[in-house]
Amino acid sequence: MSANRNPAGTGPDHAVEADTVILGGGLSGLAAASGPGDEAVVLEAQDRPGGLVRTERIGDYWFDHVIHLLYFSHPVVEERVTALLGDVLQPCPPVSWIETSAGDTRFPIQLNLAGLEPAARAACLTDLEAAHERPLPAADYEKLLLNAFGRSLCELFFFPYNRKLWRRPPSELSASGFHWNLTRPSVADVVRGADPGREVAQGYNSRGWYPRPAGPGRRGMEVLSQALAAQVPGLRLRHTVEGIDPLSRTVTARTPQGTARFRYVRDCVSTLPLPVTVALCSTAPADLVERCAALPRNRVRSVALAVRGPRPAGTGHWRYYTREDVPFTRLVFMTEFDPGMAPPDGWGLLAEVVERAEEAPCSDSALIEQVITGVRAVGLLSEADELVATRVLTCDPGYVVFTPESRAVTQEATAFLAREGVTALGRYGTWTYSSMSQVMESAFAWAANR
Numbered sequence: 001m002s003a004n005r006n007p008a009g010t011g012p013d014h015a016v017e018a019d020t021v022i023l024g025g026g027l028s029g030l031a032a033a034s035g036p037g038d039e040a041v042v043l044e045a046q047d048r049p050g051g052l053v054r055t056e057r058i059g060d061y062w063f064d065h066v067i068h069l070l071y072f073s074h075p076v077v078e079e080r081v082t083a084l085l086g087d088v089l090q091p092c093p094p095v096s097w098i099e100t101s102a103g104d105t106r107f108p109i110q111l112n113l114a115g116l117e118p119a120a121r122a123a124c125l126t127d128l129e130a131a132h133e134r135p136l137p138a139a140d141y142e143k144l145l146l147n148a149f150g151r152s153l154c155e156l157f158f159f160p161y162n163r164k165l166w167r168r169p170p171s172e173l174s175a176s177g178f179h180w181n182l183t184r185p186s187v188a189d190v191v192r193g194a195d196p197g198r199e200v201a202q203g204y205n206s207r208g209w210y211p212r213p214a215g216p217g218r219r220g221m222e223v224l225s226q227a228l229a230a231q232v233p234g235l236r237l238r239h240t241v242e243g244i245d246p247l248s249r250t251v252t253a254r255t256p257q258g259t260a261r262f263r264y265v266r267d268c269v270s271t272l273p274l275p276v277t278v279a280l281c282s283t284a285p286a287d288l289v290e291r292c293a294a295l296p297r298n299r300v301r302s303v304a305l306a307v308r309g310p311r312p313a314g315t316g317h318w319r320y321y322t323r324e325d326v327p328f329t330r331l332v333f334m335t336e337f338d339p340g341m342a343p344p345d346g347w348g349l350l351a352e353v354v355e356r357a358e359e360a361p362c363s364d365s366a367l368i369e370q371v372i373t374g375v376r377a378v379g380l381l382s383e384a385d386e387l388v389a390t391r392v393l394t395c396d397p398g399y400v401v402f403t404p405e406s407r408a409v410t411q412e413a414t415a416f417l418a419r420e421g422v423t424a425l426g427r428y429g430t431w432t433y434s435s436m437s438q439v440m441e442s443a444f445a446w447a448a449n450r
């Protein structure tokens with residue numbers, strides 16, 4: 001950082017001058033700071049770094065804000081994260097289940113039809129074979145799913161699950177937003193997985209990783225955020241960005257001490273949600289701000305339940321639910337990731353509930369009640385279990401929603417920011433559906449090539 005006699009940057013005539021100013025201290029902002037090193041200032045609104053990748057402690061229970069298993073998308077990320085965390089990072093091959101009206105089976109369902117009732121299994125196989133006579137590309141997500149998996153499997157799992165996840169009919173979603181994570185299985189693999197004597201198929205993401213530190217202290221995926229943050233001397237917490245002026249190359253932030261200003265000499269990187277970055281940019285046209293604000297997205301409410309009682313057996317790390325009578329899409333079992341996430345006589349459950357962001361959120365108390373009723377309905381809480389604590393963790397945006405219109409707006413907004421000298425990075429900064437490893441990969445690449 002260049003010399004500055006007013007390192008707080010407060011006061012009307014003062015600004016901290018920095019080589020690079022990075023907005024947001026989630027994984028992407030922290031990873032981006034690895035390039036400019038101590039020449040970067042990272043502005044983060046919260047009092048802890050990590051963004052989505054934070055873990056809350058409630059008594060002796062630990063809950064990630066959302067389910068978080070690390071899968072390496074690129075050797076560079078694997079090398080850097082492994083060097084950073086050492087033995088703390090442990091293999092965690094995921095075991096997940098899908099509960100359907102025709103029986104429970106292992107994820108991914110298309111490669112594990114054997115768990116279904118025989119009639120459902122036969123119908124899924126017949127329809128999938130027929131679907132594979134058509135080409136995969138399709139105009140909307142519903143047709144893409146039909147082409148990939150056939151009608152019976154769609155009606156049993158993919159349609160009801162996606163309606164719960166996206167809170168919209170799959171026919172309203174753009175297929176192009178999903179090609180990256182949808183792999184059409186070969187008929188031979190599906191037939192193999194329908195044989196009850198087969199080995200369970202692991203699916204496409206079978207190499208998961210999770211931090212399991214020895215001894216007391218912080219637990220959960222936030223261990224990764226904290227390790228990255230420890231390498232960022234310019235991280236400023238409780239700094240809420242309120243304005244970006246590309247003309248004077250100045251970012252304004254609200255801090256507990258007042259308003260602070262930061263002038264970037266070289267780069268400005270934003271990992272804030274794309275609609276927020278555009279709205280904060282002084283040169284943004286009003287109609288672009290409006291169209292970005294209207295980009296559809298869903299909010300994720302994670303309901304944490306701290307339970308005292310015996311840990312349920314055979315749950316796997318998480319389970320998917322298609323039933324309309326329970327509010328959650330997934331239940332996540334925290335002690336399966338790390339047994340130390342709860343005291344020995346207890347376990348932690350995280351229920352993932354998705355809401356449309358444009359609708360008013362359900363109150364925390366009503367949501368907790370609905371989740372507890374649902375968890376009882378799926379047979380996971382008995383009268384003998386004692387609920388020690390509950391908490392709702394909200395992330396908004398949680399899932400960006402891909403519609404034919406949203407793609408054009410996103411492209412226009414990122415192109416506008418690039419012209420103004422602001423680089424958009426991160427899951428919400430670029431308005432994508434990216435993983436922890438993917439956002440670190442892009443941020444490391446930006447840092448290496450700038």
Ligand SMILES: Cc1cc2nc3c(=O)[nH]c(=O)nc-3n(C[C@H](O)[C@H](O)[C@H](O)COP(=O)(O)OP(=O)(O)OC[C@H]3O[C@@H](n4cnc5c(N)ncnc54)[C@H](O)[C@@H]3O)c2cc1C
Pocket residue numbers: 023024025026027028029043044045046049050051052053066067068069070071239240241242271272273276300352395398399425426427428429434435436437439
């Ligand atoms: C439900 C769910 C499940 C997921 N599961 C997985 C998984 O299992 N595995 C996986 O790899 N990935 C998973 N992900 C994705 C992963 O969480 C993200 O890719 C990653 O955390 C995104 O990091 P980011 O830095 O881009 O964004 P964020 O974490 O959102 O960081 C942005 C930061 O900007 C800050 N900020 C916002 N506004 C301001 C402002 N005005 N001023 C200053 N700071 C501000 C925020 O506080 C935040 O810290 C999941 C995501 C969701 C929603």
